[in-house]
Amino acid sequence: MKKKFINGILMVALVAATSTSFVSCKDNDTDVDLIGQIGNVRSDLQTKINDLNTRLGDLDTQLGKLDGKVDQEITDRKNAVTALDTRLQTAEGQLTTLTTETLPQLQDEVDAIDTAVGEQEDWIAGVLNNLVTSIENVATYSPLMGQVVLPGATPNILAAYFGEAAVKGSFPASDINITEVAPVKWSAGATLGEGEKGYAGTVYLTINKYFNSIEGINFALVNTAGEEAPVELNVEASDKVIYAGYTRAAENNFYEANATISSIDDVKVNLNLPTLKADIKQIWNDRNRKTGTSATALAQLAADLYATQLGKFPVYGVRASWQDVKKTTTKDAEGKATTTEEKSNHFVTSKPEIVVAAVKPLSYSFDLNQLPGQTYKTEGIEAIEKLYNKIIDKVVAKFPTVTVNPISIVIDDNKGAGTYSITIPTTSPINATGSPVVIDITDAINSVMSDLNGDLALTTADINAMLDQVEQLNNLKAQVAGTKETFASYLNRVVNKFEKLFTNNLNRALQPTLLAIQSDNTINRVSGIKTNPLVCGANTELFPTSYSVEYFAPAYKKFVVVTEIDGKKATAADNKTLGENLGVILESGNNQKVTISPAAGKTYTVVYSAVDYQGVVRTNTYYVTGK
Structure with a gap:
């Protein structure tokens, strides 16, 4: 490259010299002068050529240095590309590993965390939904008392009746059975009410809950020893108005529990009224002494009678029980999921003040002859x-x-x-x-x-x-x-x-x-x-x-x-x-x-x-x- 460049310069100088040395055929003096001039030109040209050669040498030196730098730069660039290619291959390998191994593993971990969070949320929601903080007995309706009884007024009684039929019978009588209903029949000596599920009354309750729903809550009557009474409680929201200070509604956590004694055979104690003639006599005589010929409130007479007997009976409270379930899901080395459940039981019980009894009541033909001054004539x-x-x-x-x-x-x-x-x-x-x-x-x-x-x-x-x-x-x-x-x-x-x-x-x-x-x-x-x-x-x-x-x-x-x-x-x-x-x-x-x-x-x-x-x-x- 350098030689081509120098040869080009010499060619230009030769052409220039040739063009200036052309003379015509005149006298010799003129030729001598021209020769002298040509010599001078040549000398100047040589000087310039030498100067150019020097400059060309300098340029050649510089070009040599430049070639070295370019080669080094190219080498460096090649090395950098090689390094980048190596890093790219490494990154591609890492990306492949991340895609095929790390990301699924991370997704599994995220799924596990999500499952755990969901299970924790479900557990907390279940705890709050079931949580009962307290139960209060507001009132009791008892068929035995025939009215709503407020706590502290008279005994709160849930009772099923039973009795023995003296003769066989059928009810209703055929002459009044206009609607032809299937009659109830019994044999002589049969225990009426035995083994039957009988309505025993209604307990009115205030149930204080985090949420109003009682779904998932089990209710039972229990004594102070935690033993359940043979009573089924069907609890539902109530809009009934209870007087004497209670005007609660369903949105205020007010409920009524219809009680059914599953079988009178399972009631451990019973009240046999026909054997209580002496108590009846005392109450009836007290009535006459207090009021002369005027009758007092029959409810108070009944309360007096039952109060003398029911103090011997165990008392029960309403227990609400529920179960919280905490689920935990784990995976083994092969990724197989296993869910375990941790169950915890809870309960809250109202104040024990309800009597559960099987009662053998009096009959319409109850013979009061043993009571002096009494009559058993029933027509009134x-x-x-x-x-x-x-x-x-x-x-x-x-x-x-x-x-x-x-x-x-x-x-x-x-x-x-x-x-x-x-x-x-x-x-x-x-x-x-x-x-x-x-x-x-x-x-x-x-x-x-x-x-x-x-x-x-x-x-x-x-x-x-x-x-x-x-x-x-x-x-x-x-x-x-x-x-x-x-x-x-x-x-x-x-x-x-x-x-x-x-x-x-x-x-x-x-x-x-x-x-x-x-x-x-x-x-x-x-x-x-x-x-x-x-x-x-x-x-x-x-x-x-x-x-x-x-x-x-x-x-x-x-x-x-x-x-x-x-x-x-x-x-x-x-x-x-x-x-x-x-x-x-x-x-x-x-x-x-x-x-x-x-x-x-x-x-x-x-x-x-x-x-x-x-x-x-x-x-x-x-x-x-x-x-």
Whole structure:
């Protein structure tokens, strides 16, 4: 490269010299001058050539140095590329390792952490969802007491009844079984209620939870030793209003637990009322001493009796129990997942203040002869009504077209001659002659007098007073204060009104009766007088109970049915359309009810039949009409 460059320069110089040495053919002096000039030119050119050669040498030296640097740079670049290629191959290997080995391993670790976090979250959610901090017993409804009982007022009782039937029987009787329900049958000596799952009452609870849901919580009654009672609790949210300071609703963690005794055979203790005659005598005598001839609240009498006995029984609290499950998932060396569960049990129990008992109650025919001054005659108000109806039948037979309601019924005993009559005043609509009409009712009164008198020897004046009272019984009503389970205060007024029948005769207070609660929450005893039926509105609730609110002698089964409408036989279809539970066998308890919607202007004959736990049947007839 350098030689080509130098040769090029010499070629240029030669051409330049040649061009300046051309002369013409003149004289020699001129040639000499030209030669001299050429010599000078050559000398200058040589000098320049030498200078150029020197400069070319310098350039050659510089080019040599530059070639070395370029070669070194190329070498360095090649080395750098080689190094980068090596690093790239290494990185590719590492990336391959990361992709095929490290990343899946990291993903497994992430999945394991995610699973662990999820399991931890599920466990925490389960703990909070199940957490019960406390349970409080608010109130108890007991069929034994027939009402809502607040803690501290009277014993909180959950009870199932049982009794032994003296003779075989069938309920309801065929002559009133218009709806043709399958009758309940028993043999002589059979234990009624034995082995049955019976409604034992309701416990009202405040359950304080982190969340309102009680799903996953198990409830049981336990004594102070942690032993469970043979009671099933069906707990659900309640919107019931409990008075005396409790007005809690479901959103406030208020619940009701319907209690069912799984079998009376498993109840360790029982209360046998027929063996407690001495206690009954003492309570009944205390009642008479305290109030003279007026009856006290029957609820208090029952509470007094049960309080003397239930102190011997163990008490139970409501226990809520639940289980928290903590899951943990691990993987072995081969990646196989295994989940283990760690379970922990928890429970919270309310204050122990509930008695669980199997109770053998009194019978409708309970013999109180062993109690001095007592009678076992059972006919009471219903006998007065039967007498009233028989007297009206006599009047109607004599005067078939006359309205008899305005007639004042007064029995004449004809100065003790053993014959009885009523005298219809001349001012009555029956009389057109201006003279009093006398109707003989001896056979009518004799048919019921023995049941009325018993050991009491009621006088004609007593019976006259009661006839007047029973005629006005429909006007005796009371306001039900927010709850339809409390009948005791109203029935106590009825018992007071007919004190001659109930004084010294607890047995009559055991007998069945039928109450009605109207839409305005007024309560009446349904009338047993066919010419003075109780006026009812639509969907009137009828509660089959007893004069003692079934505290001592509850019904084993109940049956309420409409048998006649305006004197014509009713049908099963009539009972179905008139209301709910008519012609249906009802279980024990004052919470049982039927509804009826009588038509205006029509009179309905309603029969209430009940059988007690000794197989004794009582059947009464009542009358209603529509508004």
